[in-house]
Amino acid sequence: MKNLSTRLKAATAVTMVAGLSLSLAACGGGAAAEGDGSLRFSWWGSDPRHAVNEAIIEDYVAANEGVTIEGEFSDFSGYWDRLATTTAGRDAPDVITMDEKYLQEYAGRGALADLSELPNLDLSKFDEATLDLGRFEDGLYGLSTGRNALTVVVNADLFEEAGMEIPDDTSWTWDDYYQISKELSENLDGVSGSDYGNSPDGSLRVWLRQQGESLYNDTNDGVGYTAEGAESWFEHLLKVRDEAGGTSPSEWTEAQAGTFEGQSFPTNKTAMSWYWSNQLGVLRTASGSDIQMLRAPSATGNEADNGMYYKASMYWSVSSQSENQEAAADFVNYLANNEEPAKKMLVDRGVPVNPDMAAAVRPELGEADQAVVDFLEEIESSVATSPAPSPVGAGGVQDVILRYDSEVLFGNLTPAEAAEQMTAEIESLIQS
Structure with missing residues (x-):
């Protein structure tokens, strides 16, 4: 048993990190369609989540001429090893899927952009309690993807x-x-x-x-x-x-x-x-x-x-190292405020805290996902105040x-x- 820590570290070190690259162009465009929207987007999770993210990227790129998005994904432990390495080497992804355990860690070290200062990210549908879960000091460094328990x-x-x-x-x-x-x-x-x-x-x-x-x-x-x-x-x-x-x-x-x-x-x-x-x-x-x-x-x-308690399932964050923060913010805006990706993600990243997205996905839910929504609603009266994000x-x-x-x-x-x-x-x- 004394070698457990070593075994755990070894298991993490050999985590396989897969990559995908989608670079499609099509007619039509969005706010990011300026011809300089080359982005990298990172996440962790299971194979079904990978497939959904690939489809979301493909849809977004098809609607935004001149935008390319490269996806980077792995399991949970390998994800943080890779993110730490790329951030230290000033090569972090532009759009980062962030977890509560690490949000203030990365924000406190200046690795994340203040989302409230990015003008093409609409935060109007998110209540203050939700936004507070993504704050560090006076900035907003993570936008909740949804809630879970x-x-x-x-x-x-x-x-x-x-x-x-x-x-x-x-x-x-x-x-x-x-x-x-x-x-x-x-x-x-x-x-x-x-x-x-x-x-x-x-x-x-x-x-x-x-x-x-x-x-x-x-x-x-x-x-x-x-x-x-x-x-x-x-x-x-x-x-x-x-x-x-x-x-x-x-x-x-x-x-x-x-x-x-x-x-x-x-x-x-x-x-x-x-x-x-x-x-x-x-x-x-x-x-x-x-x-x-x-x-x-x-x-x-x-x-x-x-x-x-309710926990922010995960967050969308933008790297402070990104040279395309405007394009990154536009993609985050698409993830957070557009029904099409919401209907693909459903409640895999938690029940959406944007009420418009929650309403949009509900008719699309299968029995298991509907059970999640119902359960979170049932416990609401007895759930205590959510803790602040973990400290730096x-x-x-x-x-x-x-x-x-x-x-x-x-x-x-x-x-x-x-x-x-x-x-x-x-x-x-x-x-x-």
Whole structure:
């Protein structure tokens, strides 16, 4: 287990990065059709997302004479390795798909353009609360693609096979969660009841919010939790492992370093897990099973205490290094305010926060995507205020949390030791 960090880094280093180049010309044009609109557009994700982005690029280029767009994509971990390298070499893509974990990191280092200063980007359909999630200091450096929430996902087919009912997620407690997970493991051959979450920082955020704490403090210059809060998180992981029929630590950590489709939940080896709501469709496709979303359990059984929040699924950002910021902003405007790309993206990047785009995509949604929209609407009354974007320096915090989760699960550290060391490491990242 002591070599887990090395293995994770090695897995990241060999990530395959694919590229596409679309350079089509056609009659007609838009604001960017000035003959100098050569752009690069980067994103991460699954094969279906790649295909959708290719189609969006093709449509845009066909309608804007003189514009060329080269796409760059990879899986999530490889994406940030590549972006860090290209940004350091002053060769960053013009239009960057950005994540909450890294938004302030890149904005704080001057790598992103202030979107509010780009005149051909229409922000009028986005409310202030949405725009605030993309701000750093006095600038706007990311425009939300949509919203989602971290949910408990359950494999309804495995529940049926186990002869068990799906719980009432408006009132279930952590004790219910542990007992259900234990019974699933006992009733299913070769299937774990649950695992330790697919988003280490997201799961920890929800847990801490239930304790009245937060991952980062209000001034974004340190952690916002107590030692007891962090210890209770690690104790929870041990309870899943020891009492609730949880996935083996080795299977879970290896899956975290592999592909999305190869993780234990998408391969029907785990009956409950934690994923973002916009991943419902790909989970159903990968597993071939009836996957459903549930609210997080809480200590009290009151859904208002479950710590859930809306997160900007991802952001559109423009590189400060771009020599074609006007053309880049026009493309972002197309992505954010045009029905045609919205109908292709649907809710893969979260439910659109532009209300016109949300209305446009709704009739186009399949059953899984409609379930996402309905779920996010159902939890709205109990969702707490969204946290601010992660502070500068926090881009590596997810890996830090994953590493300490693993150290505890493998018995290398006690919850108290892990809480102390993790906190020191997170604060060092931020303060450096």
